[in-house]
Amino acid sequence: MYCKIAIDGPAGSGKTTVAKELARRLNIDYLDTGAMYRIVGLYLKESGIGPDADEEEIQKKLENLFIEYKDGNYLVNGKIVGDEIRTAEAGVYASQYGANPAVRNFLTNLQKEICKNRSIVAEGRDIGTVVMPDAQVKIFLVASPEVRAKRRYEELKAKGKEISFDILLNQIIERDKNDTSREIAPLVKAPDAVEIDTSNMTIEEVIEEILRIVKNKCRVIDN
Numbered sequence: 001m002y003c004k005i006a007i008d009g010p011a012g013s014g015k016t017t018v019a020k021e022l023a024r025r026l027n028i029d030y031l032d033t034g035a036m037y038r039i040v041g042l043y044l045k046e047s048g049i050g051p052d053a054d055e056e057e058i059q060k061k062l063e064n065l066f067i068e069y070k071d072g073n074y075l076v077n078g079k080i081v082g083d084e085i086r087t088a089e090a091g092v093y094a095s096q097y098g099a100n101p102a103v104r105n106f107l108t109n110l111q112k113e114i115c116k117n118r119s120i121v122a123e124g125r126d127i128g129t130v131v132m133p134d135a136q137v138k139i140f141l142v143a144s145p146e147v148r149a150k151r152r153y154e155e156l157k158a159k160g161k162e163i164s165f166d167i168l169l170n171q172i173i174e175r176d177k178n179d180t181s182r183e184i185a186p187l188v189k190a191p192d193a194v195e196i197d198t199s200n201m202t203i204e205e206v207i208e209e210i211l212r213i214v215k216n217k218c219r220v221i222d223n
C-alpha cells in the first residue's frame, strides 16, 4: 500500500521546505511541481510565446520540452536546471502560464505519471484536488501574505539577491490572486485536506504536526 501525501498552499507557506524534509524522514520520493511550472514558464517566455497564446501553439512548443527529475535535480532536454528557476520573475511567469489549459494538461499528465505506483510527497497548488485526489494525506498550508513575503525576502537576501519587501509582497498577492481565481485547477483547499496556518509555527513544528497526521493515515517508518 503506497503512502501518498499532497501538500498545497500559496507561495511562501513552506511547502517545499516541509515536503523535502518529510520525504527524507519517511524515506519516500518527493515532487516539487512548482519547479515544473517555473521551467515551462521560463521556456515559453524565452520562446516568445505569451501565456494567453492559443493552446495549439503552446502544445506544439511543449512537444520539444523534455523534463526529467534525476537524483534530486531537474533536467530540461538533458541539461541540469539551476537557480535560474528560483527567481521571483520565474515564479510570476509560472503563475501566468500555469493558467493556460495546454500548460496544465501537459504538466498534470506528467505529474500523475510520476506520482503513480509509489509512495511520494508532492507539493504545489492542485495536488490534493487534481494530481493526487486519492492521496491518504492532504495538507493545505497557509500563512499571512506579510509573513510569506518576509520569508521570501530573507531567503533571497541569504542568496545575495536584494529585492524590496514591498515588491515581493505585491508579487505574492498578485500570484495568490492569479492562482486562486484561474478557471482550471485553481489553488483551493480540498474538502478532505487539513489546513495548517504556519504563520507562527517553526518549520519543525509544522513537520511534527504533519507527521502525526501521516502516522494515522499511512503505514510508514519515521527515520
Ligand SMILES: Nc1ncnc2c1ncn2[C@@H]1O[C@H](COP(=O)(O)OP(=O)(O)OP(=O)(O)O)[C@@H](O)[C@H]1O
Residues within 6 Å of the ligand: 009, 010, 011, 012, 013, 014, 015, 016, 017, 018, 034, 091, 151, 152, 154, 155, 198, 201, 202, 203, 206
Ligand atoms: N514555518 C516557517 N517558519 C519560518 N520560515 C519558514 C517556515 N516555512 C518555510 N520557511 C522559510 O520560508 C521560505 C519559503 O519556504 P518554501 O520555499 O518552503 O515555501 P513554498 O510554499 O514552497 O513557496 P513557493 O510556493 O513559492 O515555492 C524558505 O526560506 C523557508 O526556509
Ligand SMILES: Nc1ccn([C@H]2C[C@H](O)[C@@H](COP(=O)(O)O)O2)c(=O)n1
Residues within 6 Å of the ligand: 011, 012, 033, 034, 035, 037, 038, 091, 094, 095, 098, 099, 123, 124, 125, 126, 127, 175, 179
Ligand atoms: N501544482 C502547481 C504548482 C505551481 N503552480 C504555479 C503557480 C505558482 O505561483 C507558480 C510557482 O510555484 P512555486 O514554485 O511558487 O510553488 O507555479 C501551479 O499552477 N500548480
